[in-house]
Amino acid sequence: MWMKVALFATCLVDNFYPHVAESMVRILNHCGVEVEFPEAQTCCGQPAFNSGYQEQARVVGRTLLDAFGNYEYVVSPSGSCTGMIHHYYPYLFDSNPGLAGHARELVTKTYEFSQFLVNILGVTDLGAQFAHTVTYHPSCHGSRLLGVKQEPLELLARVRDLNLVELPHAQDCCGFGGAFAVKMSEISTAMATEKADWVTETGAEVLVGTDMGCLMNIGGRMRHMGRPVRVMHLAELLLEGMEQGSGVRG
Amino acid sequence: MSAGAKDRTSVIERSHAALQDDFLRAAVRFTTDRLKDRKHGATEELGRWEEWRERGREIRAHTVSHLDYYLRRFVDNARAAGAEIHFASDAQEASAAVLGVVHAKQAQLVAKSKSMVSEEIHINRRLEEQNVRVVETDLGEYIIQLANEMPSHIIIPAIHKTREQIKDLFTRDGGQNLGTDTKALVTFARRKLRETFLTADIGMTGCNFGVAESGSVVLFTNEGNADMVSALPKTHIVVMGMERVLPTFADLEVMANLLPRSATGQKVITYMSVITGPRRAQERCGPEELHIVILDNGRSSQLGDDEFRDVLHCIRCGACLNVCPVYRHIGGHAYGSVYPGPIGAVLTPLLLQGEEFADLPNASSLCGACYEACPVKIPLHDMLVALRRRAAGGPRTKRAERAAWRGYALAFAKPGRYRLVTRMARLAQTPLQHDGYIESTWGPLMGWTNSRHAPALAPESFRDRFSRMKQDVRTIKSDPQ
Numbered sequence: 054m055w056m057k058v059a060l061f062a063t064c065l066v067d068n069f070y071p072h073v074a075e076s077m078v079r080i081l082n083h084c085g086v087e088v089e090f091p092e093a094q095t096c097c098g099q100p101a102f103n104s105g106y107q108e109q110a111r112v113v114g115r116t117l118l119d120a121f122g123n124y125e126y127v128v129s130p131s132g133s134c135t136g137m138i139h140h141y142y143p144y145l146f147d148s149n150p151g152l153a154g155h156a157r158e159l160v161t162k163t164y165e166f167s168q169f170l171v172n173i174l175g176v177t178d179l180g181a182q183f184a185h186t187v188t189y190h191p192s193c194h195g196s197r198l199l200g201v202k203q204e205p206l207e208l209l210a211r212v213r214d215l216n217l218v219e220l221p222h223a224q225d226c227c228g229f230g231g232a233f234a235v236k237m238s239e240i241s242t243a244m245a246t247e248k249a250d251w252v253t254e255t256g257a258e259v260l261v262g263t264d265m266g267c268l269m270n271i272g273g274r275m276r277h278m279g280r281p282v283r284v285m286h287l288a289e290l291l292l293e294g295m296e297q298g299s300g301v302r303g
Numbered sequence: 304m305s306a307g308a309k310d311r312t313s314v315i316e317r318s319h320a321a322l323q324d325d326f327l328r329a330a331v332r333f334t335t336d337r338l339k340d341r342k343h344g345a346t347e348e349l350g351r352w353e354e355w356r357e358r359g360r361e362i363r364a365h366t367v368s369h370l371d372y373y374l375r376r377f378v379d380n381a382r383a384a385g386a387e388i389h390f391a392s393d394a395q396e397a398s399a400a401v402l403g404v405v406h407a408k409q410a411q412l413v414a415k416s417k418s419m420v421s422e423e424i425h426i427n428r429r430l431e432e433q434n435v436r437v438v439e440t441d442l443g444e445y446i447i448q449l450a451n452e453m454p455s456h457i458i459i460p461a462i463h464k465t466r467e468q469i470k471d472l473f474t475r476d477g478g479q480n481l482g483t484d485t486k487a488l489v490t491f492a493r494r495k496l497r498e499t500f501l502t503a504d505i506g507m508t509g510c511n512f513g514v515a516e517s518g519s520v521v522l523f524t525n526e527g528n529a530d531m532v533s534a535l536p537k538t539h540i541v542v543m544g545m546e547r548v549l550p551t552f553a554d555l556e557v558m559a560n561l562l563p564r565s566a567t568g569q570k571v572i573t574y575m576s577v578i579t580g581p582r583r584a585q586e587r588c589g590p591e592e593l594h595i596v597i598l599d600n601g602r603s604s605q606l607g608d609d610e611f612r613d614v615l616h617c618i619r620c621g622a623c624l625n626v627c628p629v630y631r632h633i634g635g636h637a638y639g640s641v642y643p644g645p646i647g648a649v650l651t652p653l654l655l656q657g658e659e660f661a662d663l664p665n666a667s668s669l670c671g672a673c674y675e676a677c678p679v680k681i682p683l684h685d686m687l688v689a690l691r692r693r694a695a696g697g698p699r700t701k702r703a704e705r706a707a708w709r710g711y712a713l714a715f716a717k718p719g720r721y722r723l724v725t726r727m728a729r730l731a732q733t734p735l736q737h738d739g740y741i742e743s744t745w746g747p748l749m750g751w752t753n754s755r756h757a758p759a760l761a762p763e764s765f766r767d768r769f770s771r772m773k774q775d776v777r778t779i780k781s782d783p784q
């Protein structure tokens with residue numbers, strides 16, 4: 054199997070967490086997938102869209118239409134940004150006949166990372182080994198709105214020696230919500246604190262997730278509270294595990 | 304009226320007060336967690352919950368899109384059964400209609416059962432201004448009335464009160480210390496409320512559903528107080544929102560499955576009363592007169608608004624409150640109006656123009672839990688964004704906010720500019736960063752950095768790194784599942 058996909062890195066990962074995108078590239082390479090990074094991409098526009106600044110979201114989101122037009126698949130490390138494309142691009146570009154078709158097409162070919170591995174490549178066992186206690190936070194947009202529920206768990210279940218402990222009240226939002234975290238910072242902090250308390254209660258060494266926004270929030274709160282936990286994107290954890298283990302089985 | 308409800312504070316200020324109140328937060332968390340668990344059990348037990356939700360949505364959508372027809376049928380049939388109908392375009396007209404009946408009957412005492420729509424028109428205050436005594440007969444509402452507050456939850460009005468606080472209120476009212484034993488407290492309330500049922504001149508209720516095919520008013524309660532209130536006094540006044548109609552009893556059956564399960568996790572409601580007209584000649588109980596006040600109060604404009612029509616599907620079950628993480632932390636009063644939680648954050652700014660409600664749509668992380676919980680699938684999270692969109696760039700937004708989004712669009716619309724701006728930011732952060740984190744607690748992101756470490760921009764962006772990455776693509780068979 055050999056295929057080529059475009060990586061939609063998201064602005065957050067591009068600038069703050071490049072190693073997450075790099076881990077994705079390595080894993081996809083292992084699965085026989087070549088990755089391209091079309092430079093026309095910037096951001097999906099969600100921060101502006103969710104704040105009500107739709108016109109601004111449209112001009113920024115347009116960079117993705119330009120970047121990914123020629124690809125069969127687009128893969129992203131964020132359930133939230135993928136959800137933005139899936140749920141709001143058809144609406145956002147509806148009034149522009151030249152772009153509406155591109156927007157709808159982008160929806161059908163864009164996948165969140167774990168979705169792509171499990172549902173498109175059919176890969177769940179990457180031959181990884183990771184001898185740590187781990188807890189998983191399912192991000193709201195990825196799990197609830199995009200419907201990515203089982204895929205990350207299936208991937209984690211196949212990691213050898215990994216001790217996955219359930220996060221109590223896992224479905225509750227961590228309080229990130231983009232501009233909400235700054236505008237309504239006190240409420241957001243209360244939510245992040247509650248989430249941090251549950252993470253602490255699990256006793257996990259590692260908190261894993263599929264959205265860096267949420268992980269930045271929970272991890273940042275825990276560090277501030279003096280209870281740092283190792284925060285990892287699923288792709289990082291899998292790659293580190295593959296380096297420890299035997300690599301992809303197949 | 305509770306603290307914070309009448310003054311012109313913002314959600315931020317009101318929630319600040321709530322966040323300091325550990326009793327409040329513990330009480331709200333305790334009850335919403337329980338309700339959530341029970342709902343989960345009750346929907347699992349029923350099975351095919353998603354299909355039930357879809358059926359509920361279809362019924363509400365069909366009714367609301369033919370509301371004029373079904374409302375007309377409801378009114379015709381209710382009149383034929385002997386009810387008197389009063390249409391009210393706003394809260395003032397609704398109060399006037401109620402006061403009209405109260406004066407005609409020279410009523411001194413009105414017994415009420417729980418009704419959000421009567422809260423919406425602030426009828427208690429209007430009646431008291433006319434020296435008419437009003438007694439709330441739902442236990443939770445009774446507690447709230449003694450405390451002189453607003454309900455803080457659609458279904459559990461006194462959710463924010465602890466048992467200790469309830470004891471204090473009852474003790475003050477009854478003049479003797481009752482202790483915190485549930486039985487003693489309930490016995491006290493029951494005795495007080497029985498007197499009210501028997502002596503009230505008028506009983507007043509809301510209306511969970513109006514069945515168009517028969518003109519019946521349907522009430523759901525767990526305490527049976529609505530039956531007392533509607534049957535014992537000589538006059539019964541119903542206040543109903545104009546969207547509360549259902550076409551048939553078959554539709555009511557679906558709602559009777561959805562509402563109690565979503566609200567409290569009950570399989571069936573304890574008391575469901577179907578009231579069709581006043582008492583007939585051969586009947587032994589029931590009121591001599593039945594008045595139905597049908598309230599618009601902004602509902603027609605929601606009906607005409609494509610983005611918000613679905614909010615009229617709401618069956619006021621409170622499920623969206625129970626799952627909302629914001630509600631859990633700040634409670635109901637911080638929302639500042641009679642409808643709290645996600646449904647309130649949508650409904651209140653649609654109904655009321657005040658400055659103190661302008662920020663409500665921002666009090667959400669858009670996590671979507673409300674949508675997932677809603678038995679009639681109202682996309683509340685999308686409506687919150689739509690409300691933000693209507694406010695964006697307007698006079699109530701900060702100048703710095705407008706500038707920030709303009710700047711974002713400018714910088715992020717072109718990859719070249721984006722690269723330049725992020726490179727500049729990387730340089731600018733140099734003096735502020737330490738160990739991969741930004742060490743500053745001032746500036747526009749203060750809301751973040753006051754309580755959270757903020758990551759510094761990586762020394763090299765992914766796009767810069769990617770051009771130097773060598774890919775080693777392996778050809779493998781896909782994983783045997």
Ligand code: SF4
Binds near residue numbers: 457622646
């Ligand atoms: S919006 Fe939905 S969940 Fe919330 S009260 Fe109304 S019907 Fe219930």
